[in-house]
Amino acid sequence: MAAMACPLQEKPVPSLSYGGPLEIGAHEELDSQYQSSNFLQTLPDDVLAVISKFLCPRDVCNLSLCCKSLTGFAVSDKVWFSQCERLGALKAEDLILWRKSMASYKALCRFLLSVRPLIGMWVHQNPELGNVVYVMWGFLSLVACRVISQELGPQGFNSPLLWAPVFEIISESDGSLVFYLHGREIDQDYFYPGSLKPINKDCNVLLLEVEPRRGEIQAFDRITKGKLLQTKSSLNSNSNLSRSVSRSESKVSISQRVEVQEATESVPFGRLAFRERRKLLELVASQVRMRISSFVNGPLFPGSKESFSNEEDPEASFQREILQLTERRSILVDMYKLGDSSDRTPTSGTQLDGIQMDVAAKALCHTMDSKEIKFSRDRLGLDVGRSMMNLSEMSSHVLSSNNLQKTKKRSLKAYFKDGLKQIIGKGAGMAGTSGLRCRGSSSSDNKHTQLHKFLSLGTTIGLCLHASTLKLSTYRAWPIMHDNRFALYKLPEPVPCVDQEFAGLWGGTFGWPPGILAQDKPGKALFFLLISYEEAEEGRLLIATKILEGTHYVLHPNGSPMFIVKANEPSFDPFPWQTYGDSLSVEIVQAYSGEGIANGYGFRYPGSKPGTLFVTQNGLLAFVWKESNAVLTLQRLDLQSLLRKGERVPALPPIANFAYLTKSYSNVFAPGGSNNLVPLQRSAPIRMLLELSDKFRREASKGCVPYVQDIGRGDGRNAGE
Secondary structure: OHHHHHHHHHOOOOOOOOOOOOOOOHHHHHHHHHOOHHHHHOOOHHHHHHHHOOOOHHHHHHHOOOOHHHHHHHOOHHHHHHHHHHHOOOOHHHHHHHHOOOOOHHHHHHHHHHHHHHOEEEEOOOOOOOOEEEEEEOOOEEEEEEEOOOEOEOOEOOOOOEEEEEEEEEEOOOOOEEEEEEEEEOOEEEEEEEEEOOOOOOOOEEEEEEEEEOOOOHHHHHHHOOOOOOOOOOHHHHHHHHHOOOOOOOOOOHHHHHHHHHHHHHOOHHHOOHHHHHHHHHHHHHHHOEEOOOOOOOOOOOOOHHHHOOOOOHHHHHHHHHHHHHHHHHHHHHHHHHOOOOOOOOOOOEOOOOEEHHHHHHHHHHHHHHHHOOOOHHHHOOOHHHHHHOHHHHHHHHHHHHHHHHHHOOOHHHHHHHHHHHHOOOOHHHHOHHHHHHOOHHHHHHHOOOHHHHHOOOOEEEEEEEEEOOOOOEEOOEEOOOOOOOEEEEEOOOOOOOOOOOOEEEEEEEOOOOOOOOOOOOOOEOEEEEEEEEEEOOEEEEEEEEEEEOOOEOOOOOOOEEEEEEEEEEOOOOOOOOEOOOOOEOOEEEEEEEEEEEOOOOOOOOEEEEEEEEEEOOOOEEEEEOOOOOEEEEEEOOHHHHHHOOEEOOOOOHHHHHOOOOOOOEOOOOOOOOOOOOOOOOOHHHHHHHHHHHHHHHHHHOOOOOOOOOOOOOOOOOOOO
């Protein structure tokens, strides 16, 4: 180091004082000295770490490729600790705690950077009460928690929340990712391992898919004699790929992975028919599930240090919990790689994170034989070899069965559409043979990918979490969602600023005083509202969108605005109450005119009635409907802290636990019989009406009766009534 610094000592630096002349070539000499890597090496490590805060992780990695002398600097823990701090994902004390279980701060930064886009709220339209999944940091992991519809707790808006686990993404020591889907079947909790596709930094849709893979193929090689599943349509496209597989190789080369990835992208899982996607997801989940011990099924994230304040030694209790979480993480990583030897031994043809195609084909054939098509076992080829070779025939039977059922079981909308066409002179009979072709198999082939083409892309299939970016439309800050995708949609959470001071997540309940339960009345329903702003012709609007409703039976559609206020139009209406229920008086600092939700044309099309939004001196919001004098009181929520001190409840079966696609108007996520969830008290006539309404909707979903959506309303708790 001294030898490298010697030139700087021998040649004095030319004077740079004001007015001092510089010799010819002095600028070039300074540039050559200060731009060299030798000068960087003379700086202390702490100074270099501070400088590295102005670089992104990619720039730090590129810096290590400049020269050998900077390689040590680019991989030092001080530099990557600064990068972890720069991300702003965790506090410095948490970074130091997590580093103890990681290979380096660089590996930790790799994990944080790769999964950070998933942090936040994810929603789905069903059930109508609300489906909110909040993804937050666990312990060396990312945890997705579903907030259960519930009533206001004894501590008001600061009461702990009930939640159920949806999935986990755990970091290995090198920063690579381990994915587990949570679920519960037959009163037993299971973990469902899967893979994770690269996460787009701007992702807005989270998809649960089945992914064809090329894993260990030795057992599959003996069955198919070294050949992949081939169909007439895919024989030419996959011939080179099949020849690249070597029987002696148990692992797949990088070139093969790239080829399989390109082939998978050409036949995405979303192009399959909905019935086939659901069947594949349920099949794979049933084969890869892992029974877990009570220890592994323990806490998913550490509690706050304040939660141990009642312990004799709070710090020792906190460290014991961290030790348990560290051991739990090690067990889950080992289970992901090796399987759970105590509770689960992989069956023949079953992968730890996927199942081989012969097992999948046999299971699909068995499902079709017992429930749907009822072909003979010989025709479908249920032996191992024939089940693979006849997968194309099996898929064609599935498609033809789907088309037959669609033709026989037409919806009321289709009949109405055909009738309208006949009125305007464009009936179905005038279409001729083209109409027959539209209803034939050719249209199905163009719209959906055939099952055998999708399965021919690999030797195994497994669960996969895909964070994608799609172009979505929104209405009143609520995304327009697809009904047939096993997906969660990210809900942008606006950050409060000068012009949008009330933006963000709020908890709400009807009544005044806010958050206080009366002894002689049932509990109040807890609402989650997301306040956002929107520019319109009449000016800037404040929109409070309902994303969760704590009633036993839904009052308003999911994603509907509870009230809309003109942010630039002040109101001079008086506030109906003078105190908070005690001696403390209410002071109103701001008031705005607007409209609140009310009964309209059925359930799907609620109306609105005028009201006023009041802002109190302690930061509470209260929207009051003028006619009924009903009030909806809001308080800003810290969802992460409420979940950390909340209570865990059992999850649903795995696929429904991720995305509940069935139309429902009741609390489907509430654990049956347990509980902390007490339904709202209702009179006998209302309960009878709701039961009849549920029965009517079930019959309507089967196509027995026309579907009427607004039957069974009249709960009596609508604010605008």
